[in-house]
């Protein structure tokens with residue numbers, strides 16, 4: 001039965017475009033097939049949770065809008081600022097917004113559409129090498145992965161896949177008006193209309209959060225090694241480096257991180273790159289329990305004195321606070337017995353979110369006071 005379904009999928013994958021009417025398909029390993037190749041109702045375009053991934057993606061996922069965004073007025077303004085004629089055909093934009101557009105024509109099957117946005121293979125890898133085999137009953141998950149399917153079950157691999165588009169934007173693109181990106185794997189995975197079932201274990205979100213923060217630090221550090229940043233870029237680096245170092249210090253089983261120095265240089269960024277990668281690998285397989293989560297939460301909630309102390313520049317404190325508040329949010333979310341529902345400290349947390357919303361208007365003394373209120377509320381409830 002399964003083998004039969006596999007055949008139908010291949011047939012439709014080939015028939016969907018004008019690719020080929022007869023077997024064998026001329027598909028090379030690194031070829032992108034396009035989302036339409038996954039769409040058949042007996043494959044990933046069917047009803048029911050097991051076969052509905054294409055429906056979820058095509059109808060609900062933000063990633064299908066990533067290409068049309070390039071046609072809007074904001075994109076036109078950004079493109080103009082950069083001297084690009086058209087955002088929708090410039091690799092400077094399509095690398096993230098519609099990656100198939102930047103792939104050499106020789107690696108695209110006739111079914112692959114350059115305007116399909118962020119599609120299946122942007123995350124799962126080019127399907128040429130595994131499209132045929134991946135539905136065979138004798139293929140284990142590991143065989144699929146060795147045939148080139150990206151191992152997204154590994155949180156380290158997954159974080160690397162998402163962060164490639166969700167953290168670093170070149171400075172000139174930012175200056176031209178692109179929104180700043182801020183990677184946080186747990187919250188952004190929750191925001192995705194997920195077409196997969198993750199480990200139901202209560203702590204998998206925290207594993208994702210820590211892996212994501214470490215990977216974000218590695219990527220920001222990488223960018224600063226390659227191109228010196230302005231004050232804001234350095235402050236953003238400092239924010240996530242501080243968060244990772246503070247979090248790691250709460251758990252002896254995690255690799256320890258150097259706290260960010262006041263005036264960092266290339267060697268600090270290089271070192272942060274290495275340390276962050278080590279933390280990410282460990283975090284992806286980290287053991288969590290209620291006590292691990294609570295210890296970390298109290299460690300992070302008791303950083304109020306660091307925001308009150310003089311001597312750290314305001315933009316740096318603002319970036320630290322922003323990363324910190326997201327961390328408090330993910331931790332209290334995971335510890336909430338009332339899964340997904342209101343939390344007892346929601347009011348205090350909302351105040352902290354309001355404090356970090358506009359980094360330019362960040363007020364360290366108000367934030368310190370609100371963080372103390374949050375800490376006291378944690379203990380009393």
Ligand code: HEC
Pocket residue numbers: 069070074075076078079082087092093094095096097164165166167168169170173178179181182
């Ligand atoms: C590094 C990957 C990357 C590159 C390069 C990139 N973008 Fe984006 N862009 C994103 C991501 C991710 C978002 C979503 C941000 C969010 O909502 O958190 C986004 C959001 C946007 C938005 C706002 C979308 C909305 O819904 O309001 C516009 C407009 C945009 N990008 C245009 C461009 C243009 C034009 C270029 C080329 C000059 C470009 N982007 C290059 C990743 C990228």
Ligand code: HEC
Pocket residue numbers: 035038044053054055057058063118119120121122123124151152153158195196197198
């Ligand atoms: C933004 C990235 C992204 C895109 C785009 C994407 N996926 Fe996924 N997909 C994931 C992640 C992450 C997982 C979870 C890891 C896993 O189970 O392999 C996943 C899991 C899956 C699974 C396994 C489901 C389960 O519960 O075991 C299937 C099947 C799948 N995706 C098919 C598709 C298809 C078909 C498309 C295009 C229509 C698609 N994906 C687009 C990221 C993506």
Ligand code: HEC
Pocket residue numbers: 062063065066069095096097099118122123158161162163164165166185188189191192
């Ligand atoms: C090839 C680049 C690319 C990859 C890989 C990618 N994204 Fe995106 N993502 C984008 C772009 C571009 C947008 C903006 C789309 C828009 O504005 O409509 C976006 C939007 C989003 C959004 C909605 C905006 C927001 O920030 O809340 C979420 C959530 C999201 N992505 C999560 C993920 C997750 C989780 C992964 C990894 C499993 C991932 N993305 C992988 C490019 C990518």
